[in-house]
Amino acid sequence: MLPADNGKLWQAFQLFGKRPQPFVNALGAVLNPLHLPLPGFEADVARLAAEQRTQDERAMEATYLALRPLEQAVLWRMLEQQDRFRPYDAGALAFYREKPGEKATPPKVQNAIDSLRALSPALIWKSAKGEYALDDAGMHKWFQMKTAAGHWPPVPPAGLVIEDN
Numbered sequence: 001m002l003p004a005d006n007g008k009l010w011q012a013f014q015l016f017g018k019r020p021q022p023f024v025n026a027l028g029a030v031l032n033p034l035h036l037p038l039p040g041f042e043a044d045v046a047r048l049a050a051e052q053r054t055q056d057e058r059a060m061e062a063t064y065l066a067l068r069p070l071e072q073a074v075l076w077r078m079l080e081q082q083d084r085f086r087p088y089d090a091g092a093l094a095f096y097r098e099k100p101g102e103k104a105t106p107p108k109v110q111n112a113i114d115s116l117r118a119l120s121p122a123l124i125w126k127s128a129k130g131e132y133a134l135d136d137a138g139m140h141k142w143f144q145m146k147t148a149a150g151h152w153p154p155v156p157p158a159g160l161v162i163e164d165n
Contacts, residue, residue, distance in 0.1 A: 008042035015049035017138040022052055060142050061154045063123070069100030070112045075123060076153060078134060079143040085132060087113060 016022045026048040030041050064072060073096040078085045086092055088106045096104030113132065116124040125135045134140060146152040 005042045008046060012042065012046040012049040015046065015053050017053075017056070017136075017141070019138075023049070026052070056138060057142050057145075060136075060139055063119075064154050065156055068112070068115070070096060070102065070104060070108060071115055072153070073099035073104070074109060074112045075116060078124065078132065079140060082140065083133070087132065 012026070013023050016026070023045075026045045029048060030044040064075065067075065074087065076099065077087075077092055077095050081092075087109055093104055093106075093109070096109060102108075113124060116122070117126060122135045123139070125133050127133070143152065146154065
C-alpha cells in the first residue's frame, strides 16, 4: 500500500472549508474499499474539493442575491464586522440605511435578522447570550475573496432581474 500524501489531503480538507463530512464523502467517492488506492488519488480528492467549493460559492452568491435589500445589508455588515457585529448601533443603522436606501429601524433590522435565521440552511446563528454570527464560516472566506477581487457586492448577471420579495 502506498503512503498517502498528507499535505495534498490537508489542502483538499481546507478547500472543503475544514468540514469533515464533505471530505470523507470525497474520500469515499475516490477510494474503492475493495482495491488499494491508486497512486495520486489525492489529486482526485482535491479536484472534488475544488468542484465543491465552486458549487458552494455559486450557492452563496445566489442566496445573497435572493435576499431583500435590508437582509443583504445586515449580512454584509456581519461579514465585514465579524465578532464586532452589533446589529443596532448607530454605525450599523447608518450602514443599513446607506445600502437599501430606506430607513432602517431596529424593528426592521430585527425582522431581517429573523428572516436570515429562518432560512434553510440558516445564514445567521444566535448564541444563548443573544450574539449573532454567520452559520457557515465559509461565507466569510467567500466574502474576502470577492472583496479582494473587487467583486463585492455581488450583482445579478446582466439581463437577470431579482425582484424584491
